[in-house]
Amino acid sequence: MGLWDYLNLPEEELVERINEARKKRNAVILAHNYQRIEVQRIADFRGDSLELAKIASKTDAEVIVFCGVMFMAETAKIINPERTVLIPDFQAGCPLAAYATADKVLEFKKMYPDHAIVTYINSSAEVKSVSDIVCTSANSVKVVEYFPKDKGIIFVPDKNLCYYTKKQTGRENIICWEGNCYVHDRITLENVRHARQEHPEAVLIVHPEVPPEVQEVADFIASTSGMYRYVKEHPDTPAIIATEVGLIERIKDEIKGAKVYPISERAICSNMKLITLPKVLMALEENVYEVVVPDEIAEKARTAIERMLSIS
Structure with missing residues (x-):
């Protein structure tokens, strides 16, 4: 079947077949808080990047279907090299991750050879x-404090988390x-003023x-899990929540009666929303799209990821 065939299926059938395929393939489905x-x-x-990375590192499933963006699926593959990792839409990238390349980071490192490179998982x-x-937004402070106070740090790629x-x-x-998440970086003091007037x-x-x-006018600063x-x-x-609207949808879905309001209805990550039920079913039934990370890259990246997991 092609994607068009899956797009024409009713939601009830999609869910039923997803459950059947999940069981048949011994698959686990992970979904980020920003998913539909x-x-x-x-x-x-479902959870944030750190929670899902921890789950991926402990799963005994044969197949991991990652409903998120590519760097998340890559992370799952890196820590599960023997398992099949699928992402339902291969175009689900992260613009923040695109701000940094390995070559640019290594070139920058030449100016600060004694600095450690702390990299946000969105890479x-x-x-x-x-x-x-x-590091993740949930543990960046703990990760930086892993290093001696006199150790210089190059923090890649999000300037606001930095x-x-x-x-x-x-x-x-x-x-x-000098990188940023376009969804969060567009949140302004005007958004804050309007939201506080409303609530x-x-x-x-x-x-x-x-x-x-x-950040300076917030009552609390936290990752999505926080x-x-x-x-x-x-x-x-x-609570007024200043992040992507998918988290607000999760909160309302799971915490009955919660009074949460998005700081902006326009805080939407279009890349996250590329993942849909038809694509999840197609991933399971047609084995698409498999995530591959070259061994040499995966081995080195695994060391950095496992170092984070060991202190989180």
């Missing part, structure tokens, strides 16, 4: 392979790469990928 809600609902696990396998350690990490650790010897009783929780001026936990632990506290 119908995709999140058929997943075995290519090639960039991870030339890094000392990987700003947050630099401020939280109090370290001035961190050099920030004056709500706390403002922002992702550390938002610009510094937005945002989720806050709402779950404070179900009666209204």
Whole structure:
């Protein structure tokens, strides 16, 4: 069957066949918090990059279907070289990851040969392979503090997460790469002003990928897993959530009665939304699209990823 055939199937049949194929192939479906809600609902696990990386490192499934963007599927493959890893849409890339290449990082490193390279998980396998350690938005502070205070850091590729990490650790010897997530970097103080006018009783929780001026006026700064936990632990506290709208959909789906509001209805990652139920079913039934990472790159990247997992 081709994609067009799957697109014409009703949702009930899609879900039924996904469940059948998952069982038949001993597959696990992982979905990031920014996925469409119908995709999140058929997943075995949903979470942020760190949570899903940990799950991928421990799974005994023969097949991993990663509903996310390419760097996430690559990470799953790197830590599971013997397993089949599928991504339902091969075009689901991450513009943030494209800000850095291995060649550019190595060239920059020549100017700071004694600095360690700390790379955000939102990066290519090639960039991870030339890094000392990987981090996520949930553990960037802990990862940087893994190094002695006098050790210089090159933080790749998100400048806003770097700003947050630099401020939280109090370290001035961190050099920030000039990259950003277009979804978070477009969140402005005007968005904050409007959201607080609409919901004056709500706390403002922002992702550390938002610009510094937005971080400065937030009540809390947290990764998507941290945002989720806050709402779950404070179900009666209204919250404005400054991240991609998929997380708000997950919260409303799982935490009944939660009062959460997106800082902007336009905070949508079009790359994440490329994954759909028809594509998930096609991935399972047609074995597409298999993620391949060259052994030499995977081996080096695995070291950086496992170093992160060992301290998280």
